[in-house]
Every structure is written in C-alpha cells, then in structure tokens.
Amino acid sequence: MISFNFKNTYFFWVFISVFGFISCSDKSSNKTSHKNTEVSQNLTHDSLSYTNVNNSLITSYPKNYIHLIKDKVVGVVGNQTSIVKNKNNDFTHLIDTLVSLKINIKKVFSPEHGFRGKADAGEKITDGIDLKTGLPIISLYGKNKKPTQAQLEGLDIVIFDIQDVGVRFYTYISTLHYVMEACAEKNIPLLIIDRPNPNAHYIDGPFLEIKHTSFVGMHPVPLVYGMTIGEYATMINGEKWLKNGIQCDLTVMPLKNYTHQTPYSLPIKPSPNLPNDVSINLYPSLGFFEGTTVSAGRGTEIQFQIFGAPYLPKDIFTFSFRPKANDGAKYPKFKGELCYGKDLRKIKKLDKVELKWLIEAYKESTNKSTFFNKFLTKLAGTEKLRQQIEKGMNTDEIRAGWQKDIEKFKKIREKYLIYD
Template sequence: MKQSIVLLISVLGLLFQACSSAESSRSESNSQTVQVGAEVLLEKHLDELQGMRVGLVMNPTARVNGTHMLDTLLKRSVNVSALFAPEHGFRGEAGAGEVIEDGVDRETGLPVYSLYGQTKKPTPEMLQEVDVLLFDMQDVGGRFYTYNVTLGLLLEAASQSETPVWVLDRPNPAGGSYTSGWILDPQYKSFVGAYAIPMAHGMTLGELAKMMIGERWLQVVKQPILRVIPAEGWERSMKWPDTGLEWHPPSPNLPTFEHAFTYLGTVLFEGTNISEGRGTSDPFLKIGAPFLNLQKDQLAKLQENFPGVNIEQITFTPVSIPGKSRNPKYEGQLCRGVEIEVSNFDTFDPVLFGVRLLELMEEASDQVELNDFIYKLAGSEEIQNFNTAVWQDQIESFREARKPYLIYD
C-alpha cells in the first residue's frame, strides 16, 4: 500500500513538473514574440557595415536588450561617425517642442547634429563624413508624430549625396490594422503632418518610407537608396502588449503604451484652450480646463458609445515639470475634466474618441476655443464641425493605396 502511495506521489510530481515546464516555455515564448529590426541587424547584417562610416538617426527608443544601439555598435567596433537628433534629442533630454541644438554626445564625444531646430533636414556638410545612415526610432502610429517627417526629410537629403538609408524597423504600437481619422488636406501640410495619410495610419516607419518614395511624396531628383531591415515576428493584428517588447517612452509625455494609444485622439486638445494633461502624471489621459463643468449623464452617454474605455470626472492642477512640460496650460490652476482609462485596446478607437470628447466639451461650454494648430493635427477643416462621416471612403482608399508597400501580414 505504501509503495502504491509513493508511486502515485511520484507520478503526480512528474506531471506537475511537466506542466510547470510547459507553462514556463509558453511564458518565455510570449515574452520574446518580436525581434525589432535593430536586433535583426546585429544578428544578421552587422558585417555589411565593415569599412563604412556610419551615421545614426536615433533617439532613446533605439535599444536592444535595454542597451542603446549607439553603445552596442561601438562595442561591436562599428565606425560610428555622426549622430543626428530628432525632436526630444538623441538621448531624449528635451521636452516636446524644445529646440535641439547641435553639440557633442557627452558619453562618446561624437558630434550631434540637430534635426529639430533651425535645420530639420541634414545639410550636405553634415553628411560628408557618412557612408550610410541607420534610422532607428519607435513611432506611435500617428501622422502628427514628427518622426515620420524627419524620416522623409532624411531620405530627401540622403538622395542628393546618394547616401543609403537603412531603416531598422519597429512595430507600430497601435497595430497594423488600426486606421482612423481624416486624410491630410495639402493646405494643412506642416512638420506635424506632411503626407497624405490618416491620423492613425497603421504602418511601420519602414513601410511609410517605402510609400513616401513609391507615391512620390518626396522632393527629390535622384531616387533615395532605401533599405528596410524588417522586424521579425510582428503581425498586423498585434498591438504593443502582444509583442512582448519592453516599452521605452518615445517622448517624455508618453510614459506607457496606454498614454501613447490614447494620445492618437487626445492630441487634438493641443490645438485648443483645454489642457491635454501636460504638467500632470498622466498627459493625454487627463483632459480639462478651469471653465469646464461636465455632467455625469453627458459622460455616461459618451462612455456607452466607446466600449473599452472608462471615463471618470476629476480635478487636476498642472505644474511645470522640467524635461516634460515647462509652462503647461493653466499652470497652478485647478482644472475640471476627465481621466481616461483604457480597459480594452482592441475595442477602443482613440481617434474617434478624441473627436467626440472635444465635441462634448464644446457643447458643454461656450468658452472652448480651437486655434490654427488643431487643423494641422486633424489635417482637415472638418474638425470644426466634428464631421467624421468622410472617414470611411478616405480610409478605404488609403488602405488600398498602401498595399504595395506593406511588409508584414
């Protein structure tokens, strides 16, 4: 009898170990779903950079296993000759809209050329000591996020000197299937919107680079020499939580994916006299103004129309936060508004939500004002009437036009 019990315990123990091992394997597999293009470069293409002077167009998100690509490439004896800094800086030391100055990287002594100051496109002089440019930045999937415009200007400049541009591709955090918002009207073309794409475009920067060239959106005489190093394991249906990748804030006010996803719609408040939450712990998730007084029934009706999000009435007081939000709207003043919490990223449409929230606030107060910047963000004058009816045909046409440039299924 004792032997039978011992045998039974042994069998159960083996089964438990097998289940634990299987569960551990699944966890490890889930945590390593996607390899970004930078990682693929290091594993498969690094030898192709031998003997080349390499320029890096990067920001703090250019990381593999927590280490910045600049440091990794130098350790691998790659001849890095110049650094180029987009909005927020090469190491991410600048807040939104802060001018980036030319300078020297403190950790390596390499020259840093600003692409977010008086010069937004590399000059021929900047590219004299460069044989190839590596572009590696984590985008958020919004037309108004300046990194895609920086990439377009880089391609234009590089085409003149026939300098190859390698885009080390990264996933679109919002997914490759989510497209929403107005297509950019050419009259509102700016540095926060330069190409005929919707507010949420559902493409990676590598795919967008191919489309910029293929659709002749760039001002070039010579064809840019583009090479995309694709991410591996990413599928269009994946949003950021599905990738298994660690989130590195692509800008100081987008500390988590939830902030970045909601930002695709609540960015519109940057073009109003309503606070978009800068100067708080949750920019783009806290929206309000001193003159607002929303009613619970109004918010309840809004929430009914948007499954996947929770909306709470709150008050908040913006403060100046160095490196994140200097002199935010209504600094030191009590604002009344809402706090947004996303409960389901697959059912929530942040762009449409941003439009409807702004519409609700305008109905609730005659003090709401739109400024010229909102037309650049929305890309259309339809924002003044909150007319989203035109989206469907525009987006269907865009999704058809982008097909030849897609890299991922």
C-alpha cells in the first residue's frame, strides 16, 4: 500500500556548494513517510565537476514523521550514512536523534559493511551492541540476510535509512528487498527515509536474467536503474517481486527540490571502497573487474578510480600501484604486488556504463582463459557479457544488445517515479 502526504511538513533549507551537496530525505507518506553514533568517514569532494547545481535541497527531519513513530516500538535499518543535519549545520546519527526525541527504539539492523561501514565487501558480520545507546545491533550480513520473524518480534514499525548509489550489484537494495519481505510477512509497516541517488542521471547496463539472481542482483533491472531507494522500494512492491507476491505496508518520506538530474555529492562515504564522487560515478563500470583477474583498486586509497594487474604490459598501462591491507580490504587482490593499469580520476563524469577498460584489459591479458571468473556472471546478471567480450565484440555492439530491455524497463520505472 502506497501513499504520499506533503501536508504539515517541517522543512529546513540546506545550502550547498558545488562540492558539498548534502545528503537528505523529506517528508511525505508513500505507503510509499543509527546505530553507533560516530559520523566520520567524510567523503572527499574531488575532481568530479558539477554544473547547474540546485542550491537548495530540502532535507526531511524526524519531526516530519514523528507522528508515525511516536508511542511505537521501533526498529531501524541503517548504517553510517543514516544521518540528520542539525541546527548547528553538522550531522547527528539518526539513532541519536530519535533517542533524543524519546522514540522507543528497540533494535537496530545493519547491512553489508556493518553499522559503521568499515567491514570488507562480502565479510560476514556478527551481531553486536551500540556502545552509546546499548541498543542491540542485528547483522543482516551474517548468519541471515533477511530479518527473522523472531528478530522482528515486538516491533510496531521499522525505519529504513541507508544511502544507496543506484547500482544493481550494490547490495543495499538486496537488503531492502529482504527487509520489505520480512516486514510484509510479519505485518509490520516499513518507513523509508528517501535519499538522492548519485547515479540517477542515466539508465544503462546489462539486464539481469532471473536465472542469475543472487544477492548482488535480485531484480530484473538494468545495472544502473536511475531511481532513488524510495522509488525502487515502490517498484519492488508494485511489480510483486517479494516472495509469493506479498505486499509491504510501505511509506516513503520523499525529498524536496530533487530531480534525477540533480547533481549530488555524498557527505559520508556509503561503503569503505567508495571514498568519493569519482569512485561512485565509476563504480558501475569498474565493478565488473571484481569478476576478473584485474584489481579495481581495493587495498589503495583510490578504490574504483584505478584498475590494474601485475601482468598487464606497463608500456600500455603506465599507472602503477601496490595494494595493501586497509579498512574494507583486509586481503586485497594482488596484495603487496606491483600492478600496472590506468588512473581514471581525471576523466569526465560518466553518463553510461563504460566497457572499454574491461575490454582493453581482457585483450592485453596474458591468460584469457582465466581472465573472467564465475562472479562476473552474477555482477552482469547474464553470461552474455563475458561471451560477447570473448568473441571480440566492441562496446557499441555490446551496448546495442541492452537497448530493448532498457526501453522496456523505462516503461515499468515510469510508474513508480516520485521525482522528475
């Protein structure tokens, strides 16, 4: 069930510089209206240029939806990005804000990378306790990815507040799916605090085939789908993608003064290996290297802005780096080895999924038979991408094969858009 209500909403204006577009959410009910507390990991607003930036994005404050959670037993799904801008123009974690408003929070659920957002990609995370509030933190990336009925027991409503980046293989939308499904099965309403999608300005990439469904791709959508997490949730509901077509009682608190073309720069990095705007923009294109024998920069401080491998010819791949263990990459690919590749930090902002780097690395690899691994199929959502590259198809030929599915998806997407 989905509804919107823009009445009696308290807004405050956030003035944003070109490199400091503030993360946000708004009020309004969309049937379609955090844990620890350190808000560190500030994003580096770097060389990715923005033009025509809207100078005012209105952010929702919890007072806008307090009527939905007051006198309720509340669960929160969130991480380090679940922040609220306060009157002093700095950030407070949503959990701290709600506790200060005397909201009865009983449980906190965390996605991949954990509550503080520091765990490695794919690293299993155990349950824990928020040291400041004493609240139990239940991992949704450990022994179970879907909240159990026992874990939801006693809750009247669940709040979902996580910053997404709009890429199918970024697992926060998979966590969203399972949270929606569990809440629907337990008849618990779900309140989503919507946030801008930094990759909302285009729709592109290979379409997921249902037979290749996994936690890094749960829905039949293009790799880059151009929707906020609130819009995406309404699509999950509307297309009946939850188990047995069950429907979640969903409310979305939408953004104000936002469009899909609004440039957006995250104030908090959404995960350890997406440290800045450039990495977020390049992530859909360089993420495919996770399914190959090439490094996408894990184990450096410029993850998903470079790529390389020890075997690539250094006369062609003139940038070098040596991965080492760091936050988010305890055991990076080619740890301690000198890699040759390319530095993409200065490229123009992308508005498509770029395949040329993947194809170039494949062509120059010393062992093409082992270049791709099975994970590439999960990332791409299809075996076709690997097969096409191995056949020698160029980027235009491969991209042409995506267009029919993309156009079909755009018609589905249109039904669930909250913003222009």
